[in-house]
Every structure is written in C-alpha cells, then in structure tokens.
Amino acid sequence: MKKSMLAFAALSLVSGIAAAQSSVTVFGVLDVGARSLKGVSSIKYLHKDGVSSSRLGFRGVEDLGGGLKAGFHIEGALGSDDGSGGTWQRRSTVSLMGGFGEVRLGHQKVAARTIVDDFDAFGTTGIADVSRLYTLTGTSRDWEINRTSNQVSYFLPSMGGIYGNVDASAGEGTNAANKMISGRIGFKSGGLHLSAATGNQGVSAKLKTTTLAGSYAFGSATVYAMHTQNKQAGMATNKINSLGLAYSMGAGKLQGSFAKATGGSKLIAAGYDYSLSKRTGIYAQVARTDNSAGKRFGLGGASGATAPAAGGDSTGYSVGVRHSF
Amino acid sequence: MKKSMLAFAALSLVSGIAAAQSSVTVFGVLDVGARSLKGVSSIKYLHKDGVSSSRLGFRGVEDLGGGLKAGFHIEGALGSDDGSGGTWQRRSTVSLMGGFGEVRLGHQKVAARTIVDDFDAFGTTGIADVSRLYTLTGTSRDWEINRTSNQVSYFLPSMGGIYGNVDASAGEGTNAANKMISGRIGFKSGGLHLSAATGNQGVSAKLKTTTLAGSYAFGSATVYAMHTQNKQAGMATNKINSLGLAYSMGAGKLQGSFAKATGGSKLIAAGYDYSLSKRTGIYAQVARTDNSAGKRFGLGGASGATAPAAGGDSTGYSVGVRHSF
C-alpha cells in the first residue's frame, strides 16, 4: 500500500492550487498464490489473500488550515484470483481531524477487531489467521464483530504513546442486530506496545468480545501475546490465548504463532515472507489446527469439505506473491 | 468535486505527450451525517447524501484539434455510510464537442430532471428534496423521469446566455417502458436564470412532466421559483409550485424552500451549510411535510415506517459533513 499521491505535484504545477488540497491516492494490493487445505477431504487451489487482503482503494487528506484536516478513504475487496469486486466494503469513511483527535463517519472495522489484527503475528489473514479459533461453536464463523456500517468513531489525538478510539453503530430500526459499540486503548513506547479493547454487537443475541494484548520488539525480533474472551448468551464462552513471533533477517521475515482456545483446540502456524522490494514479496506458510472433542476449527478456504471432522485436524500450505501499489 | 487532473502535468513531463491528451480526473463526494425522521413512527440513523450525493467518478477531455473535443464521464453512487457501490449508474457517457455543440451518448440524467435539480434550493438532495412532492399518488415515488440508459443527447453550443439540450432513449424492444424523450431550454444573464423543460417516458403508461423555472441572484441572495406538472393517464395531475432562497454570509449559506402540490400538501425546509474549505463543509437541515387528505408525501429515508399517515405529517432533522475530492 505505497502511497501514490496522484495529482499531487501535477495539480500544483498546472493550476497553481495548493498541493495539499489536491491529493488523491489510488492504492491497492494483489495477493495470489497456491494453497493446499486438508480436513475431512483436501483441495489444492489458487487462492487470494495469502498474507494480505487484495484490495483497491482511493484516499486523500485535505488541509483545512488552522490545524484542521478533512480526509476520505474508500477501499473495496478485490478478487485477485477471479476478478470479483465492486463495493467499497473494506472501508468507506470521511473524517475531520484536528488537535481534538479525529471524528470518522461511515463503514469500517471496529476497535474490537483492529486489536486482533495488530497482535496476530499473521494479521488475521490467510491460513494462519488466529481468528479461525475465535468462533463460539467451533463450527461456523459466528465471531463477527468485524466491520459495521453507519459507524461514528472518535480517535484520540496523539498523546505521548497513548492512542485510543470508540466506535458506535446505530441499529437503524429493523437492523437492531447491527447495533454495535466498541472501544480500544493502547500505549506504544520504544519497542513496547500494549492494548486493550472491547465490543458489543447485536440486541437479542448480543455478542461480547474483550481482548488484552501486548508486543515487544527487540533487535530484529517482535514477540506478541494476546488474550480474548468471546461470549454470547446461551453459549459457552470461548477464551483464546495466542503467542506470536516475527523475526527479520535482511529482506526476509520469519513468522510463527501458537494459539489455544477453551477446551484445548490449537492453531499452530509458521511462515516466511521475502521482500523483493518495498511493494512486492513472496511468501510460504504452513498452518494446522488440532481440535478438542466436538470442535471443528478449520483453516477456512474455498470449500467446506476441507473443514476438519469433529475433534479432528486440518492442515494447510500456502505459497504466493503479494504486490501493493 | 474539485478537479484533480491526475497525470496532467505528469505525462507532459515524462513522455512529452501533449498535456491536453492525457488528463484523467478522479473525483468524488462523501457526505455522511446523523438524521432523525418522524412519520407514523420515528428513526434516528447515520445517513448518506445529506446535501450532496456521495459518489466516485472518472472523467476527462481530449482536444482533437480544429475546435473538436472528445470527453468521457463515468460516475457511480457510493454508500458512504455502508460501503455499497460498484456500478457507474449516476452517469456513463462519451461526448464529441465542437462549434456545433455536444453530442453525448450513454446513461445520464434527462433534461426534465436537471431543471428540477437546478431550481430546487436544496438540489433535490437530502430531506429537503422538493421532488418528494412530485409523485402522482403521494404514496410511492412514481415520478421517475430521472436517469435513462441508451440515451442520445444533443447540447446546443454556447450562444450568449442561451443553453439547451434534447435527450432521447430508445425503447430497445422489450423495454418499451424505458422509451424517453426530453428537452430543455434556458437563458442565463447577469443574475437572471430562466429555464423550461419537458419529458415523456414510457409507452402504455406514459408519464409526462413539464417544468418552468427561474432564479435571480442579487448581492448575497438568490431566489428560486419553479412550477412543475406531472401527468399520467388515469391518474390525477400533480402541479407543484416551489419557492427557494439561498443567502451567503461569508463561508456560511442559509437555505430555505417552500413547495405546495395539488390538493394542498406542503414541504417546508431550512438549512445551513458552512464551508470549511472549497471541498469540505458541515451542514444542518430541518424539513417537514404537511399532507392534504389522503396524501402521504414523506421525507424519505431508511425506512417506510417514517412515512406519514394518510393526511399526516413527517418531520426530519439532519446534520452532517460533506467532503469532495
């Protein structure tokens, strides 16, 4: 996602308008590769989004003067393997920013989800995605506090290393299931990064999630630790603990993670990403889930047939190329 | 919708190709806010398109030499509150322009609609949209001469202050309901702006609309007056008269409008828009419909439940932010 800053210089040269008022950035990611998934049955296929989510977007920031800025960000998923796409449902927001922080309106990820992205060594993307262990039933993907529409967010201004935001989505009458409130606070200093977040979604079947996480970078290594509790009325709470590691060696990066859910189901993953440039890289990953009795946490993918049997295992391999622009 | 003129200077610098042959403009609007609507029941929600329609588009003009130009314009709606989008059905046209005027082919608004946009003090957008009074039944939104596909348009060249265009859409066999013809003529001089337009759409249930409108700008104020007749065989004709006002005070603009339909149903609206820059502003609006016996003209919105009872009222409040790029 290298900024492209289209028109930036262009406009200022041609029309004399201040550059800061004219930037539109076109950006995107294409991530495609080959994957093997094995559960009850196995499949080999060309996949997208091995280590980063394929996307196309436009964004910009306008300096309003007096320390105030306005910004927009629209971003949609891109089926790099099949050409699907069309909506802007990864993010569609408009922001006012200033000394007071940022007020952001629209459709985007909620605080209770961004923390999981940040402290999973694999960024909740691809076969190693730690959120595969986050469902309550271990069968379907019911842990779905992810993105919401009609969201009002407030982000704290930069204060030392402290950051934070609160997000709220209105139920909008008949869509009470979409009612959501979430918040996150964090602290970054030197190599240390700590954060906590919580979120509630829905009305009658309210889903609650809470996460505490930390990471520490020293030298070429970063270690991650995260604890999440997911609850829904009438269902057993799922507590997930995960550890992760990223280790840089020149242009290469080794990654590993281990996670365990209530009942003992485990996800273990390892990966290697090699950067050919700032924008392009190749990668290989392997991941495996081992389920406790009755659970069917799988590595996802193209077909339900690759989900493990109850109490069974699933294994995945992935190699691919990522390119951002 | 500030022009971005991507590539304009860029190309001429890099490749030596004439700048006029290389412009592609990425443009758009995000308009999001909070709205309250009350009819039979009430709803509060995050809305899009409070004072301007959220969109994403690309356009450009090529100088062909000898006074001839070619141009394209593609523009699609953007769900700034929920990320929806994907098509280019606000406008998708290609044009040839010269001393003879402009021939434009594709999908766009028809003449009978653009006049209503231009002489509604609120631009037929948001809760104050005068076209809420334009339906024939006062229940559903049956006044739908708006955009058509397969359209051939001819625009007069600039002639003193006179402008005009005619649009025609073929029925294309089984889609005879889409057959449309529309025309508009206008005159602009000093602060005076006069225009008239008419349009016919459909075959068996042909809808006819005719509008006469004028505006006058003096000092910081502009006043608007418009008369429209909407007819369909077998239904009572709806004649709508509206008055509007826009008054600029520095970066702020006060707006007001009053409209009355056949039978006595009324729409009254007031708004304030404050520009933070040429591209960004904040706004607040209030609007109300009072219906005559049997009519249910409402302020629209997210849910049918906010429509008024027959002969009843509806009220709306809206605050938001608009950002164009």
Place this chain on the structure above:
Amino acid sequence: MKKSMLAFAALSLVSGIAAAQSSVTVFGVLDVGARSLKGVSSIKYLHKDGVSSSRLGFRGVEDLGGGLKAGFHIEGALGSDDGSGGTWQRRSTVSLMGGFGEVRLGHQKVAARTIVDDFDAFGTTGIADVSRLYTLTGTSRDWEINRTSNQVSYFLPSMGGIYGNVDASAGEGTNAANKMISGRIGFKSGGLHLSAATGNQGVSAKLKTTTLAGSYAFGSATVYAMHTQNKQAGMATNKINSLGLAYSMGAGKLQGSFAKATGGSKLIAAGYDYSLSKRTGIYAQVARTDNSAGKRFGLGGASGATAPAAGGDSTGYSVGVRHSF
C-alpha cells in the same frame, strides 16, 4: 487505452521516490453507438462495444532491480450505454517478470482465445465478431474457452520474434468444469505473424479448441487467415475458416472479413474506422450471417428475437464512437 501514468512524475517530484516504483495507470474505453439487428425480428438500439470493449482499469509495473519486475493489471467491463459495471472480470492479475519470461497469476483470457482476438480482423468485438460462428450447436454460445479464474500463466521471454505462453486453471474441487489448460506459440518478423494455440476446458464435457493462424502486413494492408476446430464429446466438430483484411488510408481504416463454419454457415462483414486522434474514433460496420440447414448463428446483441430462424439469415448495422483514456 492510452497510458496515463498517473503519479509518475508527480511522486518523483514530491517525495523523491524513484518514478518507476510509483506508477499507477488509470485507463479505459467507452464505445457507444447505434445498431440495427435483424433476424426473425429486428431491433434498433443504442449499443456498447461496437469496435472495442468498454472498460475501466488500473495497472502498473514496478522495477525490482536486477532485471526483475512486478506488475499488476485489473480491468472490468463498463456498460457505457447503461452504466453497469463493478467487477474486474476482464482481467485481474499479478505478475513477476524477468529474463526468464513472465509468471502471471489470476483471472484473464486464455491463450486459446487471445489467438482468435488477434487474427480476427474485427478483434472478436461487435457485430463482425468471428466467434459468432464458433459455437458447436449454432444455437447457443457454447464455445466458451475465454477467460478463467484461478489461472497460472507462464509467458516466454522475448526471443527473436518467437513468443508463447501456457495457462492452467485448477478445477478447485466442485468446480471441475472450470479446469482448463491452454497454450499458444507464435512468430513475428517483418510483416509476418504466425501463431498456433490449443485449449481444453472442463472435465466430463471437455471442450477442445485448436487454432492455426497467420497474417501478413505489406504497405497499408494486412491480410489475416485463421483455422479453428472446436470439439466436444457427443457433438459434431465445428471447423471454422476465416479470412480478413485491414487497409489503412490516412486516418481511416477499411476492414473486411469472411468466415465459414462446418456445414456451410457464413459470416461476412465490412467496416470503416476513422481516427479523430490516437484515442478517439468513429466507425461504421455491416455484417451478415447466412446459415446452413438447422443452424442459427446470429450477430448477437440485445435480444434473442434478433437471432435468425433455423437455416435463416441475420443482418446488422452499427455506427458509433470509441474513446479511450
């Protein structure tokens, strides 16, 4: 499809980043016109894609150093007559390129189809599209080795005038019908261009297509010849032979083609394209199919009613404007 090279100079001026790492090209085509089609019944309508497929796309190439490059290309169909669009299913690929050639992953046309595009004088677009004769039944368009998802392609590096590529799409479990393998080889030198391609798609009802083609350019003229065999188990093989001609006269280009399928059905077409600039042109075309007993090869279009009766004829006329950016 003139390259726009957005941001190219812009970025290097503003941020000092190497230009080659920053190019994003926005490109597209709008092609709209009026068409008449006559089969069993007739229709007149505004059409898109008379001589070139309307589209919107983004592409770029990144220099990775050491002779290695990465590139992306996303491109979607654009309904220039009705504003439809949204996906990127004309092409969505990411590539690594170097002295070894190019490895390309994603969704795109297969080799067995690109050869037909290249040696049809009308580029398999519009009423003169030679592939109208390519179906096996002469009724529906069952010859559909065109684009596939989940494709891995390898393109030979530039070697004298020899080029070639192989494409393979995985079946991905339940989608075995999508399993595809295709290859093409060619030679270009002076005015001579020779190519051969073959492709297999599907599992139980496997479709096989093989094409041999050549063209020769001398002075202002280019002549084309192509032979294709399309086979599917249980159906009669369709062998199609076509001849084409393109003749340039200043900014104008005359085109003609004649094709004959197994059984004797014929397609004959003539066209004239006049370039107003490198990016913009106007065109007129006429085409006709004459069917052998039982066949219904038609010129396509908006409605099935324009297909010919069994053994009958269809005729089409088209005029329009094309504009690329």
